[in-house]
Every structure is written in C-alpha cells, then in structure tokens.
Amino acid sequence: MGNVVIDVMLKPEILDPQGQAVNGALPRLGFDQFTDVRQGKRFLLTVDGEVTDEVLEAARKAAETLLSNPVIEDVVSVRAEQDVDASRAEQDEKDPGR
Amino acid sequence: MGNVVIDVMLKPEILDPQGQAVNGALPRLGFDQFTDVRQGKRFLLTVDGEVTDEVLEAARKAAETLLSNPVIEDVVSVRAEQDVDASRAEQDEKDPGR
Numbered sequence: 001m002g003n004v005v006i007d008v009m010l011k012p013e014i015l016d017p018q019g020q021a022v023n024g025a026l027p028r029l030g031f032d033q034f035t036d037v038r039q040g041k042r043f044l045l046t047v048d049g050e051v052t053d054e055v056l057e058a059a060r061k062a063a064e065t066l067l068s069n070p071v072i073e074d075v076v077s078v079r080a081e082q083d084v085d086a087s088r089a090e091q092d093e094k095d096p097g098r
Numbered sequence: 099m100g101n102v103v104i105d106v107m108l109k110p111e112i113l114d115p116q117g118q119a120v121n122g123a124l125p126r127l128g129f130d131q132f133t134d135v136r137q138g139k140r141f142l143l144t145v146d147g148e149v150t151d152e153v154l155e156a157a158r159k160a161a162e163t164l165l166s167n168p169v170i171e172d173v174v175s176v177r178a179e180q181d182v183d184a185s186r187a188e189q190d191e192k193d194p195g196r
Contacts, residue, residue, distance in 0.1 A: 004132075007140050008140075009140065009142065019141075019142075022141065022164065022165065025164055026160060026164065029160070029163065029164060031156050031159070031160045031164075033145055033152075033153050033156050033157075034102075034143045034144060034145055034156075034157075034160075035144050035145060035146055036143070036144035037141060037142070037143050037144070038141070038142040039139060039140070039141055039142075040139070040140040040141075040142065041137060041138070041139065041140060042105050042106075042107065042137070042138040042139060042140040043117075043120065043135060043136070043137055043138075044107065044117075044135070044136040044137075044138065045132045045134070045135050046132060046133050046134035046135070047131055047132055047133060048133055054131075055131050058129050058131050058132075059131075059132075061129070062124060062127070062129045062132075065127065066120065066123055066124065066127060066129075067120065
C-alpha cells in the first residue's frame with residue numbers, strides 16, 4: 001500500500017488570514033522566534049499497489065485540477081511516501097529524546 | 099532566512115469529511131487509482147536566522163499546543179526547510195518535462 005502526499009499553499013501574494021491569526025497568537029504564548037506563518041493544505045492519497053510514475057502523474061493532475069485553485073494556490077509538492085508512519089519514524093530518529 | 103514545516107493530520111480513527119468529499123470526487127473526474135484521501139494542514143513558519151535545534155523545539159511545542167488539537171489531530175512532522183522554493187525545485191528535478 002502506497003501513499004502520495006500533496007502539499008498546497010496559498011500563493012505568496014495572497015492574503016492568508018489563518019496564517020496571520022496563528023502568527024498573532026504565537027508571541028502571546030511565548031513563541032517569539034517566528035516572523036511569519038502561512039497555512040496550507042496537505043492531502044494524503046492512498047493507492048492499493050505501489051506508487052508508480054503513472055500514479056504520481058495522476059496525482060499531479062488531480063492536484064492541479066481538483067485539490068488546488070490555481071488562481072490563488074500553488075501545488076508545492078507531489079511525492080510518494082512509502083508508509084504513513086515513515087515521516088514520523090524519521091522525525092523520532094532526528095529527535096530520539098522524544 | 100529559514101523555514102519550519104509542520105504537518106498536522108486528523109487521527110486515523112477520526113472521520114474526515116473533507117477527505118471523503120475529495121475521495122468521492124476523484125473517480126468522477128477520471129482518477130480511479132486512489133482508494134482513500136485524508137486532508138490535513140501544513141504550516142510554514144519563518145524565522146529570521148537559521149533553523150537551530152531551539153527553533154525546532156519551539157516549533158514542536160507550538161505544534162502540540164497551538165497548531166493542533168491533540169484530541170483529534172496528530173502532529174505528523176516538524177522539520178526544517180532551507181528555502182520555500184526548495185521542495186518545488188526538487189519536484190521539477192523529478193519531473194523535468196513540466
């Protein structure tokens with residue numbers, strides 16, 4: 001079972017009220033490291049078999065036509081992910097103390 | 099200037115109506131490769147300097163406290179991203195015909 005991850009973000013010139021709300025809340029909670037926040041969408045598409053080039057190409061087309069609005073959004077990334085937990089395992093590896 | 103990317107997804111056992119709507123629309127548009135769709139959130143946090151371990155730790159705390167609802171959501175990944183366009187360049191490399 002394979003997964004395709006698609007990341008969609010608002011274009012940089014488009015106002016992002018959700019990101020701004022987070023950006024305003026962070027310093028109030030003591031997080032003053034961050035200068036800007038943008039919020040986007042992440043889609044996890046599952047396929048029965050392996051993630052072939054055809055699947056990736058279909059995912060790319062779906063991302064452009066259904067999952068994003070090309071007037072205001074950019075498809076930032078379309079990539080295969082072997083296992084849903086793979087990125088979490090990777091994160092734990094970087095931060096073994098967690 | 100560095101960036102931190104935070105991915106937040108609904109827990110697997112939580113119903114995802116947005117993902118289901120996409121999942122229902124895909125076959126109608128001719129995409130019948132995909133068996134399931136889950137929709138989550140992607141945050142791009144900008145810092146002035148480099149993404150140090152302290153920044154990553156702050157981002158992780160912010161992800162757990164402000165950016166996700168731990169009752170229904172998982173913080174899937176918190177990672178540094180050198181440049182906003184880095185992942186796009188990577189994607190173009192994989193798909194030079196685009």
